[in-house]
Amino acid sequence: MKERYRNRIELLQGTLDLLVLQTLRWGPQHGYGISQAIRASSGDILRVDTGSLYPALHRLEGEGWIAAAWKVSENNQRVRVYRLTVTGRKQLASERSRWAQLSDAIAGVLNPNGKESEA
């Protein structure tokens, strides 16, 4: 157990939005599904705290990037399902490019000499 906790990484401020939007790209999903998907696709490394996930979902909904609707699941349970809106799709694109810039920048800081790193 302890080992697994050590492997978890604190999410960078703002990256949760990106992860949620990216997850919803594949189709509408409820909160639990989103958290499971992020966990699965990060190889169990990224675990989203519900105390972060739900505020994020509701905030994104307020921004108009995602929209929510009540649906009935296959287990006959009422669930709140989120989907990506058109503006959300645009937002995802811009967040992705921002992330790319950021990770490039960080990589640059960590490896000041490009050649050295290639060697």
Place this chain on the structure above:
Amino acid sequence: MKFPLGRRRGSELDEELESHVQMAIRDRIERGESPENAAANARREFGNAGVVREVTRDAWGWRWLESIVRDLRYGTRILRQNPGFTTVAILTMALGIGANTAIFSVVYAALLRPLPYYQPAQIATLGETRDQTHLPDSSFANTSYPDYIDWTQQAKSFDSMGGYQGDQFIYSGSGNPETLQGGQITASFFSTLGVKMALGRDFLPGEDVPNAPKIAIVSHVFWEQRLGGNPSVVGQALRLDSQAYTLVGVLPKDFDFAPVSSPPIWIPINPTNGLERRNLRWLNIIARFKAGVSPAQAYSEMKTINSQLAAAYPKQNASVVIVMGTLRDRIVGKVQPLLLTLLGAVSFVLLIACANVASLFLARVADRRKEIAVRVALGAGRKALVRQFLTESLVIAFAGGALGLLWSQWGVKLMLAIIPRDELDAMPYLKAVQIDPAVLAFTVFAAVITGILFGVVPAIQMSRTDVNQGLRDEGRGASAGAEKSRLRDMLVVSEIALALVLLAGAGLMVKSVSALMHQDPGFSTQNLLTFAVGLPDNTYKDDLSALRFERAFSDKLRNLPGVQDAAVVNILPLSGNGSTVRFVVEGRPIAQGHEDECNIREASANYFQVMKVPLIEGRYAGATDVADKPPVVIVNKAFATAYFPNEDPVGKRFRFTYSDKQPFREIVGVVGNENEGQLDEPVAPTLYLPFEQSTESYMNFAVRTNTEPAALIPSVREALRGMDREVPLIAPKTMDQIVAESPAVFLRKFPSVLIGSFAGLAMLLAMVGLYGLVSYSVSRRTREIGIRIALGAQSADVFRMILTRGLQLAALGVLLGLVAAAALTQLLSSLLFGVHPIDAITFLIAGLALGLVATFACLIPGRRATNVDPMVALRYE
């Protein structure tokens, strides 16, 4: 955010979070955990549900508040960057909202605020009238004392009834004797209103019967200002009309009673000396419906009682009909149409102000195209843009509203200042005009509505901005703003149309006032001083002593320098007061109770000469028509026409029917129609008895002067003091003043001044709008004008081009305004006098005036256009 939306959202959130846990549990069971472990682990993994709910809730509130704060901050920054624009917009809105708030606070005080009584809607007014009475307004019908008593005993529809009647006292306090207004009431009057004394007690049953002990109740103001606000004065004596009245109670501070102008002194009625007669109708009756009784039920019961009384007392009651109304109507009935008209008129000013500011905003759309395009490019949604611009307009509207609220207080003061004192006394509810929650709510409402009104069109316009064009366009293209400028044109056209409607309305009111002032009252109002004298009954015990006073004082007045002549009458013309009398003409038998009825006056022999009322036939009363000679009577022309249409009235005789002892009186003369009522009413049939044969202790003097009549007041006062130091001079006024302050004139003059000011404001705003539009188009077309001049256009051509465009808009506005005015001035018709609602000359003048001012508004920008230097204009790009 918590209710009711918040509650529903809260339960939905709970359900969402619970579904998360349930799905986690189900997954764990599928993976092989025992149900108990699965549930426990899932809940542990989920964490503290309460905390999750809290932080998620925060996400809602924050977004909402944050974006508003951001919009506000951005909005105020933008507005501060354009101080000129912002100032003009705020001032315009302050004008509009301020004027509306002022009028609304008066309307609220008069028409909406509940009357200061217990369950005021339950209080009705009752009265008796006859078709023969010629009463101009039957809601003022009075009731006789015995009928009132019978009503209180028989009617089951009412909890209680009370009666009142205005009165006047000579009050001898510490200083000189003075005349005070008073009220005579039944003991049940205050309890029917539901008013409790602040101090002491109310009148008790049995204290309003003939010759009961003399007691009085005073107003709170009187108690405070004249009696030192000392509670121990209750039980002490007040000297009224040289008699001692024991003070038993003090009214509460907020009490007022408009129908008798909230007098300082109230005493119980004393139904003696003829007041107890069944056919003397002098009491105003109020009655409180029993709970659950509808006005219709009550009215039908009163009708039944009335016909029973008619059967029992045919002589007095055979032709009496019952009139029932509401107390509110009695109090505000006359001013209600006036106030609603003013509210309508002032709302036009607000509409124009909105149109003006919307037009300013639209002009800025073009200037802000680039900014908007940048914001759109940066990802601002259309909704966010609309919200942003609405925030800006609401900031302007609220700033204008706050400023307007301040102005409105000043406006209300100004408005009350032009109301004559007597009129204001009859509208005590206006003295309490103030910013109360309802007025504040109105202002906020006006600000929100106007903010949205003038904000939404430009906001939608702005949000439509095409990013690419906006970024490329330098904001100077001639064609780009075509749609916007058409919208601005429409706004300016409607401003001019609205202003024209107000101008036409004001013109009609002014014309009504002028028609009223030129209405012949039947006597000469110039150089006429009037005042009243009331002789106390216990020093002037009989008619002869009153007559002696009258003769001596009239002689004294005639000898004053500047005085031509002086006459006496019991009631002055144009007062709308006075009594009526029933009579039968000799040789014309009539069914009992169905006698004719007309105004009755008592006037000295020289009265008609002094008033300059022409003699039409016969003679005036003479020196020989004194008490012990055969009684004579003078009638007016209306009387002759009504009752002797095909006969010569002179020489005919009639007698009054209120007593069998009444002698026959001979008509000796017919005089012109002196208007005894109001200038806007037809002259009613009136008969005049010689003062020598029918004397009263309350007399009005009419003094014809050679000089300015008001200047004589001090010497008249001195002369009266020389006669009797205990008798005060009552209401000295010139007749011109009486006319100017009369309700008929006031009801037209007041709205004509106000609608006139609104029209002035409206015209100013509309012209600012037109001026702004034309000068803006000149600045936008600088380049085009430059090219035209470079290509050889004369400055006169350019001037004409600019002027034509402005004047086309003005002409369209005037035209639409005329059509609208023709439809709307009908609403004024109850206030108009002697002028048709669609008066061609008034409309023409209003149209011309507006056209003229519009030309001036276009001249300045037109002149500027001719000064465009083609070289500068072309280099401008």
